[in-house]
Amino acid sequence: xxxxxxxxxxxxxxxxxxxxxxxxxxxxxxxxxxxxxxxxxxxxxxxxxxxxxxxxxxxxxxxxxxxxxxxxxxxxxxxxxxxxxxxxxxxxxxxxxxxxxxxxxxxxxxxxxxxxxxxxxxxxxxxxxxxxxxxxxxxxxxxxxxxxxxxxxxxxxxxxxxxxxxxxxxxxxxxxxxxxxxxxxxxxxxxxxxxxxxxxxxxxxxxxxxxxxxxxxxxxxxxxxxxxxxxxxxxxxxxxxxxxxxxxxxxxxxxxxxxxxxxxxx
Amino acid sequence: xxxxxxxxxxxxxxxxxxxxxxxxxxxxxxxxxxxxxxxxxxxxxxxxxxxxxxxxxxxxxxxxxxxxxxxxxxxxxxxxxxxxxxxxxxxxxxxxxxxxxxxxxxxxxxxxxxxxxxxxxxxxxxxxxxxxxxxxxxxxxxxxxxxxxxxxxxxxxxxxxxxxxxxxxxxxxxxxxxxxxxxxxxxxxxxxxxxxxxxxxxxxxxxxxxxxxxxxxxxxxxxxxxxxxxxxxxxxxxxxxxxxxxxxxxxxxxxxxxxxxxxxxxxxxxxxxxxxxxxx
Numbered sequence: 001x002x003x004x005x006x007x008x009x010x011x012x013x014x015x016x017x018x019x020x021x022x023x024x025x026x027x028x029x030x031x032x033x034x035x036x037x038x039x040x041x042x043x044x045x046x047x048x049x050x051x052x053x054x055x056x057x058x059x060x061x062x063x064x065x066x067x068x069x070x071x072x073x074x075x076x077x078x079x080x081x082x083x084x085x086x087x088x089x090x091x092x093x094x095x096x097x098x099x100x101x102x103x104x105x106x107x108x109x110x111x112x113x114x115x116x117x118x119x120x121x122x123x124x125x126x127x128x129x130x131x132x133x134x135x136x137x138x139x140x141x142x143x144x145x146x147x148x149x150x151x152x153x154x155x156x157x158x159x160x161x162x163x164x165x166x167x168x169x170x171x172x173x174x175x176x177x178x179x180x181x182x183x184x185x186x187x188x189x190x191x192x193x194x195x196x197x198x199x200x201x202x203x204x205x206x207x208x209x210x211x212x213x214x215x216x217x218x219x220x221x222x223x224x225x226x227x228x229x230x231x232x233x234x235x236x237x238x239x240x241x242x243x244x245x246x247x248x249x250x251x252x253x254x255x256x257x258x259x260x261x262x263x264x265x266x
Numbered sequence: 267x268x269x270x271x272x273x274x275x276x277x278x279x280x281x282x283x284x285x286x287x288x289x290x291x292x293x294x295x296x297x298x299x300x301x302x303x304x305x306x307x308x309x310x311x312x313x314x315x316x317x318x319x320x321x322x323x324x325x326x327x328x329x330x331x332x333x334x335x336x337x338x339x340x341x342x343x344x345x346x347x348x349x350x351x352x353x354x355x356x357x358x359x360x361x362x363x364x365x366x367x368x369x370x371x372x373x374x375x376x377x378x379x380x381x382x383x384x385x386x387x388x389x390x391x392x393x394x395x396x397x398x399x400x401x402x403x404x405x406x407x408x409x410x411x412x413x414x415x416x417x418x419x420x421x422x423x424x425x426x427x428x429x430x431x432x433x434x435x436x437x438x439x440x441x442x443x444x445x446x447x448x449x450x451x452x453x454x455x456x457x458x459x460x461x462x463x464x465x466x467x468x469x470x471x472x473x474x475x476x477x478x479x480x481x482x483x484x485x486x487x488x489x490x491x492x493x494x495x496x497x498x499x500x501x502x503x504x505x506x507x508x509x510x511x512x513x514x515x516x517x518x519x520x521x522x523x524x525x526x527x528x529x530x531x532x533x534x535x536x537x538x539x540x541x542x543x544x545x546x
Contacts, residue, residue: 037353088303088471092518095463099514102386102461106508115382120368194311195368197361205354242372248365255358 004237013123013233013243016131019138020190021199021225026145027183028204028225029218030176033156037201039076039177042094043184044196046072049097051118051188052104061118062133065188068097069181077174121192121244123229124236134186141179152176153214190229191244198244199225202251209262224254270503278392279509283495285404286452287465291491292411293449294470295484296442299422303467305342305443308360309450310462312338315363317384317454318370327384328396331451332403339447343440387458387510389499396455403448410445414438419480456495457510464510465491468517475525490520 004010031037050068051061105115117125126134145152155162155169163169187199207220232246270276297306313331320330371381383391392400411418421428421435429435453465473487498513505512 032354037357041357088298088467089522091303091307091463092468092471092521095461095468095514096518096522098460099464099511099518102458102508102514103511105382106511115385119381119385120364194364195361197357198365201354201357202361205358242368245365245369245372248361248368252358252362252365259355 004234008128009124009126010233010237012126012128012131014230016126016134017123017190017229017233018226019135020187021203021229022222023138023141023183024187024199025203025207025221025225026142026218027180028200028202029207029214029221030145030152030156031180032201032204032208033153034176036177036180037197039073039180040184040196040200042076042090043069043072043181044188044193045094046097047185047188048118048193049101049104051193052101052108052115055114055118056104056108060130060133062130062185062189065185066137066182069185070178073177073181074174077177117192118188119192119194120242121188121190121195123190123233123243126189130189134189137182137186141182144175144179148172148175191247195244195248198248198251199229202255203228206251206255206258209258228254275390275392276503278394278397279389279499280496282392282397282400283389283456283499284492285401286456287469287491287495288488289404289407289449290453290465291469291473291487292484293407293445294466294491295473295480295487296418296422297446297466298470298474299419300439300442302446303463304356306446306450306462306466308342308356309335309338309447310454310459311360312363313451313454314384314459315367315370317459318367318374318381321374322370326395326399328399328451328455331454332448335447335451336444339443340440343443383458384454385458385460386508387454387456387461387513389456389509390502392455400452400455403452407445407448410441414441418442457513461510461514464494464514464517468521469494472521472524476528490517494520 005014028040031040047065047069050064050066052064053068054061054064057064101118102115108114151162151167152172154165155167155172159169183200184196187196191199203221203224204217206224207217211217211220228247228250229243232243232250235241235246236243271280297303313335316330316332316334317327318330319334320327323330325333374380417428417433418438420431421433421438425435449466450462453462457464469490470483470487472490473483477483477486494513494517497516498509498511501507501512501516502509
């Protein structure tokens with residue numbers, strides 16, 4: 001069983017998914033606390049257009065993802081709460097973004113494999129360059145979260161009081177959205193645009209139901225995220241089935257009983 | 267131009283596109299009125315698992331989508347108000363459905379083209395069987411909608427008063443969810459799982475801003491839906507691009523530009539929906 005670790009593409013997958021799982025669990029926790037899970041969904045859809053556009057232009061898709069999701073983060077952040085709640089307008093904007101993604105992929109002389117890997121992830125095919133990019137952006141995000149940890153937590157739980165105490169909540173909100181955009185971009189490589197919830201929200205939502213306190217919750221979320229992605233890579237390498245299917249199943253399979261049985265409420 | 271219409275696949279595309287655009291526009295009116303756009307989104311994602319799973323049990327992907335979306339619609343209908351505002355739970359269930367779709371896709375075929383067809387539509391490769399099935403389900407949907415039209419409108423605009431007057435609101439909402447499931451399944455055929463909003467929500471949402479009375483709104487919604495579909499198909503044929511991109515592009519740009527422009531040209535006309543913030 002351990003002999004699969006000799007292959008460099010498996011090693012790359014384990015290393016990249018390590019960084020992604022850790023950063024997704026941390027940022028996912030704050031997204032849940034701030035009620036921004038919807039933004040994760042939004043970024044991944046906008047990111048699809050970016051990734052597909054990059055594929056068309058012959059650039060590394062991760063740059064397209066980062067550019068589009070960060071632009072979306074700044075857009076959503078500066079428009080404020082008012083627009084975020086208008087779901088029809090946002091739904092139609094996603095539809096436009098996805099439609100452009102479809103067009104870019106079509107223009108790229110129609111390799112459906114590329115579309116498939118953006119939508120559902122290709123961690124087993126990740127290149128060494130992308131492992132480095134993933135590690136860099138994940139560490140950067142984690143570092144910023146650590147630096148901003150206390151004000152971020154304060155403004156997430158009690159924005160009014162934080163504002164009154166002089167915490168720059170509006171700026172923090174935009175910075176956090178950018179961090180979330182980066183996290184979504186690196187996570188897309190593992191689970192794809194459509195399954196972003198499984199790594200971003202699944203571990204943190206499960207952890208929140210089981211333990212109390214931010215440190216314990218984040219710790220458990222990281223553990224769960226790592227477990228899901230590493231076990232899934234093992235299973236995928238052994239069975240030759242898609243990694244993202246296993247991650248989605250594990251994430252949902254653990255969340256469901258916890259959600260139904262655990263007494264802890266957020 | 268006319269020569270193109272002699273090809274059978276183009277005739278099929280226009281025929282099914284027309285029928286589906288009409289059904290989507292009419293059902294979409296109620297989707298917008300009842301603030302159930304998110305339910306349409308959810309049903310289309312669940313449809314992905316159905317479309318890919320269908321091949322495993324040997325039925326067509328359209329049949330598989332029908333089965334999955336109708337089961338999901340029944341579930342959502344019975345849960346009713348209890349699922350509102352539960353973003354995380356719904357997100358997890360949808361992710362799991364998509365994950366299953368990925369598995370089915372892998373087990374059934376390694377051809378990623380299949381997946382792209384389901385996700386982004388395949389109107390230009392509609393088979394005669396698909397066409398027949400979409401005509402039948404369109405007729406059933408429209409007939410049922412015609413029968414329940416008045417009580418559904420009442421229950422959508424003012425559920426409390428309708429309930430008090432003896433309208434079976436709960437039953438109506440379950441029936442409507444089933445109609446929505448059938449409509450979403452058909453829309454997937456044209457624009458794919460990911461672009462369902464373009465046919466289901468965009469025409470009705472645009473019409474809602476411009477027309478006032480229900481019948482005028484529905485009529486305008488149908489005209490817009492047909493315009494987007496035909497325009498998209500023609501653009502796709504002439505520019506050799508993907509049909510769903512042009513349909514979704516026309517639909518979303520019309521909404522995003524027409525609505526603000528219309529408000530500048532004739533302000534104070536738009537009546538807010540009775541329950542614009544019901545679904546949160």
